[in-house]
Amino acid sequence: MLFEEMIKTNTSRIWIASDDWSTTHDLMKMRGINKVGEIFAFSFFTGNIPGFEDYLQNLTISPGLRNDFIREYKQMRFNCSLQSEHMSHLDCNVTDPQEANDDYLITAVHLMEVYSQRIGVYAIANAIRKLLHCNNTACSGDTNFMPWKLVDFLRNLTFTLDNETYSFNQYGDFENGYDLIMWKVSGDERMLDVVGRFLIKDGELEVDEHKLPWPNNTVPSSRCSDPCPPGTEKNISKISCCYNCADCRDGYYSDKQDQPACQKCPEGSWSLPGSRECQKWKIWFLEWSAAYSIVVMIGTVIGALLLVFSFIFYILHREKPIIKGILVISCLMKFGLMVSFGGVILFLGSPNIHVCRAQQTMYGLGFTLCVSCILVKALHIFLELMSSNPAKQHKLKKFDKPFVIIGVLTAIQALICIFWMVFDPVNVEEKQSKTLTMNRLCTQGSMYGFGAMHVYIALLAVVCFGLAFKGRDDETDPIVFSMLIHLFAWLCFIPVFITQYDSRPIVQISGIMVSNYGVIFCHFTPKWFKILSAKSETLRSTKTAVDPLKDDSDSGVICNISRSSRETISNLSMLQTRFSFAESEISSSDNKSLHLSEVSIASLRHRRPRSQRPRSL
16 A cells, blocks of 8 residues: 555655565565665575475476375466466466476565575474484484473574574574565566675674666665764654754763764763763863953052051151051051952962962951941041030040950951851852853852851941941041942942852952952042142242342341241241140040140130041041
């Protein structure tokens, strides 16, 4: 039925016939069979049986023997009275049908097909010979045996026939293989021809290509699907011989064509989708030679140099009113920022667990110390501006304990870091990225300790901002702007820190650098500028007062004028020094002994602008 439909639709394919119909002669003679395409089949071994063709041409029954098969065949073939469809054209001219013969069997039967029966008969004969212990003359075994004993001897049987060795395995399966048969065109019909052999033991298919009569000497293609290139695998569809090509997944590869499945990459290597081979992981971290690392190191060195310069500058000008009261607090701020810059350096290079712990702890404690100092300054200014009543100010100043506040606030951060490192410590992990790179990064534990450390710093910054904004004047502007810079920087970096896991070290370094530089430029740089500007202005005024005059030989007045001018300048300097000393003395005097003076000074403050008020911090 299938071939009839194929012939009607003129559909041509390459067919692989099963053993059930691989040698069916009716199909070979079907009308239009040549339209269906090339047909191949696998069959048991075929071959020529010596003398078999002559035997078929001269079928006779030996005297004294009975052979009903031959007798019936000759009656059908040569008996004119039976009118059989297999009758010979000589049937009515034959006097004795049992003595007649022709070539009908040679053309009607594929002589090579019966060779498998010959192999089967010889296999049973050799098994019986082993079972009965036969030699060339006699058999000594018991001829009354059960059939299953013969089957046991057929297993692992090996014998030789027609100079060819045949064998069966332990399960009784034939081990030699199969013949590859092609239905060759012969007029309007087909005929069988052996064009190759499949060897079971070797697992190979031998094809005699010179026996394959391809049109135009070109091998036709009969594929349901195109071959899958390397880097893909077969995705079998519902039709067993058809498939789609799917790219190999991450971590799998295929290096050959038409692979049924991709292979997994060996340990220590990986592959991208659709890869032909696996590659070893590349370990990524912030290397010292990387461009970003170089920028960070330059920024850290510049920041450290600015802090050292600021420390030396403050020491040299420690007697200045703008520095004298805040020298120790400023040194603590510089120390905290220096520790924070040191934590930045630890983010560079290949991380380990100790470095990961140190970098987080150094930043947390260092910047907390700095913000605590700023909070002390903001609190001092806030308490001064709370009330105009000196008695109330005296009570409020009991809370103005700078070093106690700094110590307590920094100790709280130290406890947070200790609990973090003990109960949920940081660690080092290697995490796969989208490319063939393994990122070696420091983890933050479960983020509770990391979050608590940063939230605590942010809380201190908000308190500083609130206190400074409440009593805002020239002294509080640095506090307001430095805390705004810190809060704004971390609010911008938080979304990137959460979403971009691979960029977390870079994000945290950037946040620390912005916060540190915000404090340097808002708190220290303005004081450098004020002191240097005041010194430049003093030198300019001195130069203006003592203007060099041309020497006049006819007058002795110039010496007198110069001497009097110097005396005037000396007197002005002494008055300025006395005023500064008195002002400093008033600001640092004890409230109990100078109560009246404090009242008068307090009233004087309300009359002066805020920028002219003395500050002890």
